[in-house]
Amino acid sequence: MRWIYVVDDSPLFVNRVREVVDELPDAALLGLSDNLKDAWMEIREWKPDIAVVDLQLGEESGLVLLRRIKKELPDVRVIMTTGSLFPQYRERCLQAGADGFVSKGGDPARELARALRACMEG
Secondary structure (H helix, E strand, O other): OEEEEEEOOOHHHHHHHHHHHHHOOOEEEEEEEOOHHHHHHHHHHHOOOEEEEEOEEOOEEHHHHHHHHHHHOOOOEEEEEEOOOOOHHHHHHHHOOOOEEEEOOOOHHHHHHHHHHHHHHO
16 A cells, blocks of 8 residues: 655645545555644654655645655655746756656646556656
C-alpha cells in the first residue's frame, strides 16, 4: 500500500485528489492539511510515500515544505501542484527537488493520476 498525504487549501481540488487516489490500486489517502505547519508535523510523524503539495497556500509557499521534506525525509516523493499558468513554476519546483508537477488547469485529475503512478512505480 502506498500512503498519500495532501497539502492544499482548495476543497474542490482535495476532492479531486480523493477521487483519483480511490481509483488507484494499492494507494490510500493518509492525511490532509491546508497549512504548512500542520502538514510538516504530520508528514514528519507519518512518513507518507507521496506528498501532494500546493505551491501556494494562502500566504505560504509550498516550496518551503518541499525543501524541508527533501532535506529531512528524502524517501518521501513530492508532487507539486499549482493553479497558476506561469510555466516557470514547473521548472522552479523541479529544481527544488519535486518528483512531479501537476497544473490544476486543463485536466488535473488525469495528470495527477499519471504523476502518482509514476511515483508509485519508482
